[in-house]
Amino acid sequence: MEKKSTAVVTVLGNDYRGIIAKVSAVLAGQDANILDISQTVLSGMFNMIMIVDVSLCDFRELETALKTLGGELGMQIVIQRSEIFDAMHRI
Amino acid sequence: MITNSEILQTVRMISEEKLDIRTITMGISLFSCATPDKKQLYTNVYDRITTQAENLVATGEQLEHEFGIPIVNKRISVTPASLIAAPCGDPIVVARAMDAAAKATGVNFIGGYSALVQKGMTASDRALIASLPEALSTTERVCSSVNVASTRAGIDMDAVRLCGQAIKDIAEATRDTDASGCMKLVVFANAVEDNPFMAGAFHGPGEGDCCINVGISGPGVVSSALKNEAKGQPFDVVAETIKRTAFKITRVGQLIAREASSRLGVPFGIVDLSLAPTPAMGDSVAHILEEMGLERCGCHGTTAALALLNDAVKKGGVMASSHVGGLSGAFIPVSEDIGMINAAACGALSLEKLEAMTCVCSVGLDMIAVPGDTPASTIAAIIADEAAIGMVNSKTTAVRIIPAPGKGIGDEVEFGGLFGRAPIMRVSPYSAESFIARGGRIPAPLQSLKN
Numbered sequence: 001m002e003k004k005s006t007a008v009v010t011v012l013g014n015d016y017r018g019i020i021a022k023v024s025a026v027l028a029g030q031d032a033n034i035l036d037i038s039q040t041v042l043s044g045m046f047n048m049i050m051i052v053d054v055s056l057c058d059f060r061e062l063e064t065a066l067k068t069l070g071g072e073l074g075m076q077i078v079i080q081r082s083e084i085f086d087a088m089h090r091i
Numbered sequence: 092m093i094t095n096s097e098i099l100q101t102v103r104m105i106s107e108e109k110l111d112i113r114t115i116t117m118g119i120s121l122f123s124c125a126t127p128d129k130k131q132l133y134t135n136v137y138d139r140i141t142t143q144a145e146n147l148v149a150t151g152e153q154l155e156h157e158f159g160i161p162i163v164n165k166r167i168s169v170t171p172a173s174l175i176a177a178p179c180g181d182p183i184v185v186a187r188a189m190d191a192a193a194k195a196t197g198v199n200f201i202g203g204y205s206a207l208v209q210k211g212m213t214a215s216d217r218a219l220i221a222s223l224p225e226a227l228s229t230t231e232r233v234c235s236s237v238n239v240a241s242t243r244a245g246i247d248m249d250a251v252r253l254c255g256q257a258i259k260d261i262a263e264a265t266r267d268t269d270a271s272g273c274m275k276l277v278v279f280a281n282a283v284e285d286n287p288f289m290a291g292a293f294h295g296p297g298e299g300d301c302c303i304n305v306g307i308s309g310p311g312v313v314s315s316a317l318k319n320e321a322k323g324q325p326f327d328v329v330a331e332t333i334k335r336t337a338f339k340i341t342r343v344g345q346l347i348a349r350e351a352s353s354r355l356g357v358p359f360g361i362v363d364l365s366l367a368p369t370p371a372m373g374d375s376v377a378h379i380l381e382e383m384g385l386e387r388c389g390c391h392g393t394t395a396a397l398a399l400l401n402d403a404v405k406k407g408g409v410m411a412s413s414h415v416g417g418l419s420g421a422f423i424p425v426s427e428d429i430g431m432i433n434a435a436a437c438g439a440l441s442l443e444k445l446e447a448m449t450c451v452c453s454v455g456l457d458m459i460a461v462p463g464d465t466p467a468s469t470i471a472a473i474i475a476d477e478a479a480i481g482m483v484n485s486k487t488t489a490v491r492i493i494p495a496p497g498k499g500i501g502d503e504v505e506f507g508g509l510f511g512r513a514p515i516m517r518v519s520p521y522s523a524e525s526f527i528a529r530g531g532r533i534p535a536p537l538q539s540l541k542n
Binding site: 012083 | 093095097098099100101102106153157158159160257339342343345346
């Protein structure tokens with residue numbers, strides 16, 4: 001498997017105004033570049049998946065910043081390197 | 092391109108179904124440390140382990156954060172101590188160095204205070220077995236194992252007898268903590284050299300200088316998959332569902348093993364495809380068996396269900412990793428599995444049924460509490476029975492048994508954390524004293540005329 005410098009951010013929780021803006025601000029502040037976003041709200045549950053380029057980031061700092069934001073918003077925000085999804089779902 | 096539902100499935104497996112990497116275990120050869128001088132031996136062992144494993148815990152934590160998957164344990168296994176201590180003659184020195192090195196590197200357990208005595212015992216092997224009560228009661232993180240039998244060598248009944256006595260003595264030496272020392276000793280038949288799981292991990296004499304072995308887990312993921320995809324379906328669908336799930340879990344194990352090995356600059360050894368339960372809700376192997384339609388784990392049908400599970404896990408996992416090894420299969424430790432605890436407490440699961448289950452699971456009688464007044468000869472006889480199953484069936488079997496001092500039927504032993512709690516189980520009141528007193532060796536079985 002080739003080495004990637006992309007990661008997947010998943011955001012799950014109750015819908016609020018401005019979630020995307022807040023998450024994007026944290027990503028921009030940590031030099032992460034958003035490559036793809038998909039977002040849905042189903043019966044009040046907000047659900048967003050972002051693919052981000054993390055080649056310029058300090059991964060631990062970015063992770064901590066997102067976790068802190070998740071705590072503030074009361075949402076589950078997870079960032080994981082893309083390889084784990086490729087490993088699990090592609091042969 | 093990975094789809095959104097695949098991404099959400101992975102996130103759900105980790106956050107809700109308790110998918111984790113159970114352990115990254117660094118195997119370290121201690122052959123270069125052997126020396127007749129006690130002080131020098133201590134220094135050699137301590138320095139070798141702390142230098143080699145300096146970055147193990149930090150690297151494990153880094154991987155956890157980057158891949159968003161818990162790596163529950165970071166551990167070390169070393170060359171069996173009886174080999175390293177042979178020139179010096181005092182194995183306890185190695186135990187002390189191992190314990191200090193484990194604390195310095197930050198790992199929670201270090202395995203390999205071990206002896207391989209399936210054919211016979213050296214003076215060093217005898218010294219190690221005799222030192223077990225002291226070693227396991229005065230160190231904190233050292234784990235021990237003794238291999239008393241193999242399919243090719245038969246069963247060393249002298250070693251079996253000594254181990255039965257050692258277990259009683261360890262229980263006495265750690266009486267204040269419900270015989271907790273016994274949790275750190277596994278008596279094996281056909282022990283494997285690359286097992287990453289404690290307490291039975293050691294770095295076999297046939298291994299290289301150093302390697303990374305990874306043990307996966309995920310009973311909760313398998314049980315949810317059966318619930319969602321195979322409800323009421325025939326066993327063909329059950330087996331396929333387990334295989335698909337085991338494949339996904341193992342791929343994550345392989346990824347972590349490869350990353351850990353490259354970041355630590357140490358060769359990748361194996362991925363151990365085991366379903367290792369914890370006492371947490373939703374992390375139970377017994378619940379997988381119950382999901383297949385058994386009212387309680389331990390009722391008739393349990394052995395068949397476990398056989399299917401164990402085989403399907405291996406079939407699914409084996410293609411997902413370049414090197415599979417260790418114990419690979421389903422673990423059935425009583426105290427570490429909430430479904431097993433409940434089944435034993437309500438009387439559905441007996442020691443006899445567990446013994447039958449060990450014929451088809453990956454290891455053996457694991458984390459079983461028995462009355463404190465169980466004689467050493469009965470414990471030795473339990474070991475002999477289990478070793479016979481392993482020897483005849485060419486599989487690994489093991490006994491990790493806790494004769495809890497002062498406790499009897501109806502009582503419970505509380506170990507805490509991942510070790511859980513165990514109801515005291517009934518053992519046969521009839522004696523095997525004269526059987527065990529014979530000593531000698533039970534010859535290796537025929538490999539043909541298999542019926």
